[in-house]
Amino acid sequence: SNSKDTVLIALIAAGVAVFATEVLRRFNTSDKLKGKKKLAPIPESMFGRKLLEEEFAVKPNYIYGNCGSFGHVPQRVILAQLELIKERESDPEGWYRFGREYSLYFDAIRELADFVKSDPTNLVLVENASTGTNTALRSIEFADGDKILVNSHTYGAVLKNVKAVRSEFPGVEEVNFDLQVPLNSKADVIKQFETAINENKGIKVAIIDHITSPSALLLPVKELIEVCHKNGIIAIIDGAHAPGHIPLNLEELNADYYTGNIHKWLFAPRGCALLWVHPKHHDVTRPILVSHNHMLDTLEKRFVPSATRDSTAYLAVPSAIAFHKALGGLDVLLERNRQLANAAAEMLAEAWGVERYPVPESLRSPNMALIALPPIFQDNFPPEERECTKLMKRLHDKGSFISFNPVSGKIWARISVHAWNSMEDFFEIRDKVLEMANEVPSDCPDGLPLNAQTARTITSPLVAK
Structure with a gap:
C-alpha cells in the first residue's frame, strides 16, 4: 500500500512538473511575466477560439460556455501563481514568519x-x-x-x-x-x-x-x-x-x-x-x-x-x-460579451423553438442569458437539480458545456459568454442539444437512462454557480 502511494505521489508531482514546463515553454521564459503586472494589450482579433487555445489550458475541441460556474484561469495567471509557490517554498520562514506573504496580500x-x-x-x-x-x-x-x-x-x-x-x-x-x-x-x-x-x-x-x-x-x-x-x-x-x-x-x-x-x-x-x-x-x-x-x-x-x-x-x-485589462477591461469586454450573449440567446431560442427568460434587457446580466430547453426535455424531465445534472453530463460527454437549471417551473439553459467564446461555440451547442433531444425516449418519464459508469459518477447535483 505504501509503495502504491509513493508511486501515485510521484506521478502527480511529475504531472505538475510537465504542466509547469509546458506553460513556461508557451511563453518562452518566466522572465516575460515574472514580477510584471502590466501585459501587452491583447487585440479583439484574438478573441474566440484562438484566445482559448493560446492563453488557456483547455482540452482540445471542447466548447466551454459556462464561465459562470468555475471561471477559466489563463495560463499567464497560473504561471504567476506557480512563481509565488516557488518563492514560498524557497524560503518558508521569510514567507510566513517575516512578512513576505503579508506584504503580497x-x-x-x-x-x-x-x-x-x-x-x-x-x-x-x-x-x-x-x-x-x-x-x-x-x-x-x-x-x-x-x-x-x-x-x-x-x-x-x-x-x-x-x-x-x-x-x-x-x-x-x-x-x-x-x-x-x-x-x-x-x-x-x-x-x-x-x-x-x-x-x-x-x-x-x-x-x-x-x-x-x-x-x-x-x-x-x-x-x-x-x-x-x-x-x-x-x-x-x-x-x-x-x-x-x-x-x-x-x-x-x-x-x-x-x-x-x-x-x-x-x-x-x-x-x-x-x-x-x-x-x-x-x-x-x-x-x-x-x-x-x-x-x-x-x-x-x-x-x-x-x-x-x-x-x-x-x-x-x-x-x-x-490579464483582464490586457483584454481591454470592461470598456471592451462588457459590450462585446453582451452583444454575443444576446445574439447567441436569440439564435438558440429560434433554433429550439422556445422562449428566453421573460425579463427586459435592463434586468439581464450582460454576459449570461437564459433560454428554455426544447419541449421534449420539459415533457420528460421534471425541473429538478438531479435531472439537470443528468442532462449536463450528457452534454459534457458530447464535448460541450453550458449550465442547465430549474427555474420558475422549467428547465433552462444558461449560457455564459467571455472573451474566448464565439458564435461558432453556440452553433455547436445548438446542435449538441438537438442531438440530445433526438435521444430522449418519448416513453421515458423518468429521464434518460444512465449507463452504469455514469451512474457511479453522479452522486449529487453540481452545486457551483
Missing part, C-alpha cells in the same frame, strides 16, 4: 480595491462568495423573532448558510418569497421586495443577489439596499458573478456587506473572492476560522491568510486583473 488588496472602487481598509479576501455571505451572517447578533429575507432566486449554498444560522438560533425565521416573472422593469423587482418586507415584520437581514445564479437576473441592488436601510434592515449583497463582469463602485453602493468571486469573470485562480464590509461592522466581523489573527485590532489584519493556508490564489489577483 496587501499589494493584492490595494489593486483589487482600485478595480472595484473600494477603500482598501473595507476590503478583505475570502475563499468564495458563499464564504463571504457566511462570514457576514456569522458576524450578526441575532435574537428570537429576527427574520432573514431571501427569495426564490437565492443561491442554494446561501440558503444552507441561512439554515445553519437558524439551527444555532432556533428563534430566527427565514422568509423566502417568490420573486415572480415575468418582470417588466426594475420597479417590479423593487415592489416585490417592498411587499415581502411589509408583509413580514421583524426582518433583520436581507440577502440579495447582484446577479442571480440560476436565472442570470441583474437586480437593482443600489435601490434595494436603500429599501433595506429605510426599513432598518442589514443588506448582504451576494455579488458572486459581478467582479470583472459589470462595473462596481462598492463605496457608492453602500451595502452592509458585499461579496463577490474573483475567480469567475476576473480570471483569478480558484477559490478567491472579495468581502467588502461597511466600517460600522468592522469591529464585529471576523473570519469563520479562529486562528492567530482572529482578535487583531483591524478588519484587514484579521483576514490576513491564517497559518499555512495556501494563499497564492489571493496573491495572484494582481496578475488576474492585469
